Amino acid sequence: xxxxxxENRAKKFGDCPICWDxxxxxxxxxxxxxxxxxxxxxxxxxTVEKKCPTCRRVLLGKxxxxxLYLNL
Amino acid sequence: xxxxxxENRAKKFGDCPICWDxxxxxxxxxxxxxxxxxxxxxxxxxTVEKKCPTCRRVLLGKxxxxxLYLNL
Ligand SMILES: [Zn+2]
Ligand SMILES: [Zn+2]
Ligand SMILES: [Zn+2]
Ligand SMILES: [Zn+2]
Numbered sequence: 001x002x003x004x005x006x007e008n009r010a011k012k013f014g015d016c017p018i019c020w021d022x023x024x025x026x027x028x029x030x031x032x033x034x035x036x037x038x039x040x041x042x043x044x045x046x047t048v049e050k051k052c053p054t055c056r057r058v059l060l061g062k063x064x065x066x067x068l069y070l071n072l
Numbered sequence: 073x074x075x076x077x078x079e080n081r082a083k084k085f086g087d088c089p090i091c092w093d094x095x096x097x098x099x100x101x102x103x104x105x106x107x108x109x110x111x112x113x114x115x116x117x118x119t120v121e122k123k124c125p126t127c128r129r130v131l132l133g134k135x136x137x138x139x140l141y142l143n144l
Binding site: 013014023030032033034035036063066067068069070071 | 086095102104105106107108135138139140141142143144
């Protein structure tokens with residue numbers, strides 16, 4: 001059976017595109033366009049530019065992202 | 073180093089609370105309250121009751137959930 005080492009896991013689930021920490025290491029958020037980041041990272045990013053760092057969709061206001069409760 | 077078998081993986085990331093398939097086996101959605109389901113499951117569920125199956129928050133309209141793009 002296939003085994004997942006912690007290195008494979010990091011590859012599989014990916015990193016936060018802002019800080020490059022493994023997704024799930026820090027509290028998560030999803031944008032309403034469905035892209036995931038550390039919540040601290042997306043909050044800081046949206047103070048600088050009101051777009052999704054992944055897909056560039058315009059993201060205005062508090063309803064444009066939310067905490068995401070996954071056990072990654 | 074710790075290994076993750078596919079069984080451990082299923083336990084770790086959990087199942088869709090509606091159909092009990094492993095989360096990520098089917099296309100995913102997140103509610104705006106941050107809870108994850110198969111997108112088909114949450115869409116069907118919201119036609120029956122306009123609440124999050126996990127936290128019971130009232131969920132009205134298309135903006136209450138969105139596709140979630142994670143490589144689970
Ligand atoms: Zn981050
Ligand atoms: Zn996006
Ligand atoms: Zn499901
Ligand atoms: Zn919920």
